[in-house]
Amino acid sequence: MPIIVSLDERSYPIYISPQSLHRTGELLIDIGGKGKVLIVSNPVIFRHYGEIVFTALITLGFEVQTCILPAGERYKNLKTIERIYQHCAQYRLERRSTIIALGGGVIGDMAGFAAATWLRGINFVQIPTTLLAMVDAAIGGKTGVNHAQGKNLIGAFYQPKAVVIDPNVLQTLPVREYRSGMAEVIKYGVIWEPELFNLLESQPQLSQYRYLATQDLEKILYFSCQTKATIVSQDEREGGIRALLNYGHTIGHAIETVTQYRYYTHGEAVALGMIAAGDIAVQLGWWSKDEQSRQKQLIANVKLPIQLKPDIDLEAIKLALNWDKKVVQGAVRFILPKKIGQAAMTDQVPPDVIHQALICLIAQ
């Protein structure tokens, strides 16, 4: 049974199962797809999985074309979107045609934006191939690209018609990408799903895909996608509860900014951000020391960083936090855990508490 993202007439299923890549054709038929399909991917991913998806569609009578974009976050911009539009135009995609994103969050965000805006919206299907895309980017309808001035400044809310997850594709994912995705998985455990947290804790090793039993990995994906689906179903456009997903991201973003998105991956920064947020929660008396050290243990087990590199400028991080603050014209907002499986928002964290959490993040 697929997980359902419930959004009235925009509801859609998330299929999680090994070999689902081979069933792309059936699944597309199930959701009413027909005619033309444009697969958007990058050279690495397409080399691994392109043929499987292509064949699965062709054999069921779809008219399949491909659009292979250069790999990398630095190509996530409007110029690359124009390349997708060129393909849409050339193959004369129609309202009822489908764009399939076969790739990580970068491909998914771009293909989704193109699907949202070609003919004011055509069918869109996500086949996420990174752990992060599976549990996060592919679910919830945020699409878009970067602008010279900042990340994801241009975009649209546009829900896919389906998300197709084949856990097997993770076997070729670079280990650092896998670990980054695990940061978001841990996040779901802390803010929402204690069963997921327990499942993660019960694993002897978490730091590589191959250490996980197939069934456990599927359960982890299931809990994670279910959590994101539930939250998005309750708050499609980020007016309320969806803010919980920013757990670990306040300080995480500041770290990414200060290190210019170069030193840490997103997941690594989020891991550090979660440790800092946990520390703040402990200082404020929201959270127990014990649960904070369980969180830290889990992060360490994944081999995600638990300390900031020592040469980092704490003042720069605080400045970056305040820049964010200026943008929302208010105080810095944090999502803080109360117990495993529950978190809440506050903008009442005293500066010295933030300072202390940052100090601990370096020193200890």
Add this chain to the structure above:
Amino acid sequence: MPIIVSLDERSYPIYISPQSLHRTGELLIDIGGKGKVLIVSNPVIFRHYGEIVFTALITLGFEVQTCILPAGERYKNLKTIERIYQHCAQYRLERRSTIIALGGGVIGDMAGFAAATWLRGINFVQIPTTLLAMVDAAIGGKTGVNHAQGKNLIGAFYQPKAVVIDPNVLQTLPVREYRSGMAEVIKYGVIWEPELFNLLESQPQLSQYRYLATQDLEKILYFSCQTKATIVSQDEREGGIRALLNYGHTIGHAIETVTQYRYYTHGEAVALGMIAAGDIAVQLGWWSKDEQSRQKQLIANVKLPIQLKPDIDLEAIKLALNWDKKVVQGAVRFILPKKIGQAAMTDQVPPDVIHQALICLIAQ
């Protein structure tokens, strides 16, 4: 009392009143606007009305910036959208900031698309300055730009927060633009609103703005906007009844295509398309000859064309119709009148009936 476009939480008012331009500030406050405002316009329109709007906003405490784009349909493309994004970035527009479109359909479609996609959607207000934009383009949430391959291929559905119509601005509108807008007004009379049709018929002269009494013009705007609002409220994304708005547009588009959007304005082509559609309806026994000639009389009164220029290639028009048909993979679709104030869709028009209608459009 404003007209309301009813779309649940996306509902919005259409204000029609002389001098409403001067009240832009109050109206923006009414709909919860605050902080930064970016006015998007073109040099001609901004010269006439920019200062009024600018001052109205500044005096009420808004932080106002402007983005003046080159005039003309040929600039309605992604490159120009990037210019708007540059302004959004430079002035650091926030989620709750507002983009105001001050202009005709070209400005409205572009500013709307930028508002739809900057930060995945910020506030948007339409101040239409052409008759066409007032009664059509500014209402209903279609935004977008052209692509080398075709018109309006890139876009989004994105509703404004308000539409502010000041009939006085029409006094500077070139007469040909005014008449083009009147084609859509007549369309509403034929497909939906008999009172509008009667009101138009009761005017001794229709061919210039200055012939209309202020009150009659306001009523004409009111009926027209009300019609579009009602239809859009029932069918936001063009799955059903909104197709009625294509009355006159099937053959109208074919005429525009064949004459490469150069010889006729959109409204002129639609006027010819309505006459042809009316003729088809008469041939099929859907409509009375008498009402068809009343429609033709009205079109003539506006000084819109009632015959095709003689050197046009009928076969090319039929080809253009069939290209459209290939795109929707079916027969050519027509909206045909049944009586004044009522129309319906059909894809059952025999080719010879179309042929006959086109012959009549040239010869008569």
